[in-house]
Amino acid sequence: MQRWLIEHKTSIIRFWYGALIAWFLFFLLSTQLASIQFWVWIGKKVGTVALITFWIVLIPGMMKRFQITGWLLPVRTVLMLYRRQIGVTVYVLATTHYWWSRMLPLLSVGADIFTFRTFEIMGVTAITLLTPLFLTSNDWSLKHLGKWWNRIHSLVYIVIWILFLHVALQDLSWKAFVTLIVAAFELFSLIWAKAQQPPPKPAA
Numbered sequence: 353m354q355r356w357l358i359e360h361k362t363s364i365i366r367f368w369y370g371a372l373i374a375w376f377l378f379f380l381l382s383t384q385l386a387s388i389q390f391w392v393w394i395g396k397k398v399g400t401v402a403l404i405t406f407w408i409v410l411i412p413g414m415m416k417r418f419q420i421t422g423w424l425l426p427v428r429t430v431l432m433l434y435r436r437q438i439g440v441t442v443y444v445l446a447t448t449h450y451w452w453s454r455m456l457p458l459l460s461v462g463a464d465i466f467t468f469r470t471f472e473i474m475g476v477t478a479i480t481l482l483t484p485l486f487l488t489s490n491d492w493s494l495k496h497l498g499k500w501w502n503r504i505h506s507l508v509y510i511v512i513w514i515l516f517l518h519v520a521l522q523d524l525s526w527k528a529f530v531t532l533i534v535a536a537f538e539l540f541s542l543i544w545a546k547a548q549q550p551p552p553k554p555a556a
Contacts (some may be wrong), residue, residue, distance in 0.1 A: 358521050368437050372444050379448050388457050395453025402445035403527060407534050409438050410508060414537055417438060417545035436489040441484040446479050472519035479513070483509045512538055 357364065382390070412431040417426065431438070454472065458465050468476065484504050487493070492503050512535040520528040 358433065360367055361433060364434070368434075368441075372441065374447070379451070382452075388460055391452045391456045395449050395451070395456075398445050398528065399449035399453060402442055402449055403519065403531065404440045405438060405445060406512070406515065406524065407530070409442060410512065410534060410538055414541040415543040419548075440486060441487050443482050446482065448474065450479060466482075471518050471521035474514050476522065478511050478514045478518060479537060481511050494512060509538060509542065 357455050381393075408431065410434060412428045415428040416432075420428065450488070455462075455465060483505060488497060489503055490503060512531065516528060516531040519525070519531055
């Protein structure tokens with residue numbers, strides 16, 4: 353399976369982006385045909401999928417920092433291989449979640465779209481921070497941004513905590529609990545990786 357995913361990477365990525373385009377077209381169609389109840393319902397479901405997908409984005413980095421190998425190594429390899437595409441998917445799902453669950457219902461009744469509850473501020477902040485990651489999740493940016501590419505994509509370490517607040521401020525559900533665990537493991541993996549680095553050599 354791992355070998356097949358590696359050998360057919362180009363074709364899989366093309367299909368992947370084709371599916372995201374089809375999803376976007378479905379979103380546009382729904383704005384014309386669907387009801388408010390549908391927007392809110394599917395918006396919440398898409399938000400859950402976006403959150404779970406974001407957890408998946410963080411897994412290979414944590415596995416690498418914790419130096420996890422053995423039978424889990426192929427999992428890490430495949431996730432790293434498609435990590436940027438998974439990240440793009442997170443952003444697409446998160447933005448459609450925002451539009452379906454908040455913007456479209458408010459616009460349909462002429463309500464104020466500039467008044468935010470606290471959990472909504474957390475959600476908008478998360479999407480805002482994910483925007484530069486989305487825009488730089490391509491080969492050109494990886495090649496030309498150099499160290500800045502890593503710095504930009506380090507924003508995920510902040511976003512995971514913001515997402516925890518976004519979920520927890522609505523409901524202390526299983527999603528909030530799992531997000532907190534993922535955020536904690538992400539933090540511990542960074543501390544662990546830092547502790548494993550050899551001390552700097554003294555200047556001669």
